[in-house]
Amino acid sequence: MQLTKQTLNQRTDQIYDVLVVGGGAAGLSAGIYLQRYLLSTLIIDKGKARSHWMQELHNYLGLPPDTPGRDVLKQGKAHYLSLDGDYLNAYVEEVMDEGETFAVRVRIGRTNPTYAVFRSRYLIAASGIIDHLPKLADMQNVFDYAGHNLHVCLICDGYEMRDQRVGVFGSHESSLEVAFSLSWFTPHITLFTNGEFEVGAELRDRLTSNGFTLIEQPIKQFLGENHQMTGVELADGSIVKLDAGLVSMGSKYHAGYLKNIDLEYQGGNLITDKMNRTSHPRIFAVGDLKVGMNQVVIAAADGALAATQIWRDIRRAEGTRRSPISVNAA
């Protein structure tokens, strides 16, 4: 059920089999599998999954290529709730490992928040990442285009940018390297530093020899209308016409609640085995937070793998199901 401030006290005295941090594609898929394994599950979601921002999921098998990411999340949440999974809109502040269980402290609500602690035997970190965006004076100007034709994922949207005039927006020198992969799709590439970092001679040479344009002055604003970005106005008032943009500024990793637990990372990503178990035997990581490709279909598969391994763990430890049922075969 959907838990609220009024009903959550019904759940704070029980131990869930699995608590899932994050209700994006990976967390919802895990929840669906877990409930179907007859394991008790709580998904805690703070909102704003990365896929929520995708206007069109072009590459997810089984759905038309203009399906908004939020439709997948909506269907997945309804599916999960239909299987009697618990779901709470809240922010996970901290996870404490108590040995047999985890204690998970959450904050519910933004204004006048309340706090609660839930307990579970296993934890799935499905809290993902969110892309850094160009920092302009008017951020609404950025949000107007992000997820439309201001893309954040080359694998997802390279096809949409084929033969287009594309602006690449970086945050440091190596972030511009994506231009060489982008050039598979289009040769018309302009790179923007927004005046925030230097580009050394070696990279500058490679960019130039590939025919790319480098613009190092600050960006005043994106131009366009109806969520379609058509170019960039620079600080000096000049205008660069573009058909699309690719933001390559790295990501914020939503894993702060794991700070007290010793886990293996590669960069900001959690390292897992093939069933998505982290270096902690009762913590799994799925979706964008783990090492691997950031794709909705892979996140969904990650959830299935983690849920299945947790079921195997618990089943092997307990033998048969715990709920009271008659013992004799018919």
Add this chain to the structure above:
Amino acid sequence: MQLTKQTLNQRTDQIYDVLVVGGGAAGLSAGIYLQRYLLSTLIIDKGKARSHWMQELHNYLGLPPDTPGRDVLKQGKAHYLSLDGDYLNAYVEEVMDEGETFAVRVRIGRTNPTYAVFRSRYLIAASGIIDHLPKLADMQNVFDYAGHNLHVCLICDGYEMRDQRVGVFGSHESSLEVAFSLSWFTPHITLFTNGEFEVGAELRDRLTSNGFTLIEQPIKQFLGENHQMTGVELADGSIVKLDAGLVSMGSKYHAGYLKNIDLEYQGGNLITDKMNRTSHPRIFAVGDLKVGMNQVVIAAADGALAATQIWRDIRRAEGTRRSPISVNAA
């Protein structure tokens, strides 16, 4: 485009980037990703993907839990064709490794077949498996229930069998071990050997001590109507009432066309790395044919991984896209 006997000659003189054997969930997902990477792809499908037989996909994120498997395949094929991928209904007889390319010999049509050879640089084996079913005098009697409530996948359908009277249909002693996992969902388990194999004392003891029933005489027929199996009639005329069945008789692996290529297997499954590359650098395996869980969402993710790795291979080897486009940025 959908190739036919009339049009396939237009394609036999070109070299595809990737030939995908099998148009199930894994193959179609790979095809969608490959075409979006601007790689030329041919999917060859003999029909009857395992998911085609699934009446309801209960656990695929983004789709209602009563979605037939064939709907996913239909949507996926339309999606792939909309991206200008080539698709041929045919049977792949043999793959020959020519060094830089593969030559793939196919048979088109059942009566008065024609033959053709296609060439590609990479091969994705997405041809899957199909479950062995109980061998009864009237096989139509089996087909009437298979994929409805005569299940073949515990992970997929354990939830549907919870607390039900379930018959397990095995093909050899170890195939009955699935009953112990099934007992997570229901204690009401009857095992059938169909008179085809012996059960040793050790397993017999474990089955009995778990409260399972073992029936070793031949099965005359399944009983039921409207695709809902309600029990089994045995050779002696006695009837065992059931609510569902679980077939555990192993699978046929569709990999005969790879017989001339030295690949690493684990049982019938191809061994792959995390991007689904086999022990051959230009052959990938995805879906049920590779080691791992047999789930539609995992097959779809497999296709995305293999396609992405092939794109990386080709992109790194070639630098930029091959098609003639103007070189200068706008």
